[in-house]
Amino acid sequence: MTGYWLMKSEPHVYSFEDLVKDKTTHWDGVRNYQARNFMRDKMKIGDYVLFYHSNHKPPHIAGIARICKEGYPDFTAFDSENKYFDASSSPENPRWIMVDIEAIKALTSIVPLLDLKENPALDEMLVVQRGQRLSVQPVEKKHFDEVLRMSGTEL
Secondary structure (H helix, E strand, C coil): CCCEEEEEECCCCCCHHHHHHHCEEECCCCCCHHHHHHHHHHCCCCCEEEEEECCCCCCEEEEEEEEEEEEEECHHHHCCCCCCCCCCCCCCCCCCEEEEEEEEEEEEEEEEHHHHHHCHHHCCCHHHCCCCCCCEEECCHHHHHHHHHHHCCCC
């Protein structure tokens, strides 16, 4: 069964345009246990991802990606020179996990967070919930489909 996700990235760090140019990337640096558990235990090859630009005016969903490699140890945690270094994580006992994603397509029109919040069909979508800050979160298929409809994008 196909899963659906929303993954947040700050566009000045890594944008959807960067993913399109690179074709695939590893999703490293996640340092939240709940988000890590989603990547480790739930994300499967072929799952779809709404690529969300956070810390941007306006924050918005920019494109669609797909999981192309399931969870594996986040090697940035082992590198003491990396900003995501975690001394308690090691290759023998990794604390953090990442997945690889591939670009599918840019949305025909971006969908700003305000538009998501104003759509009653998305009232239960996690990204519109007050205080919801997870960088990796599940999305229901009906919400994924509604975002595509709002953006004028066909998959």
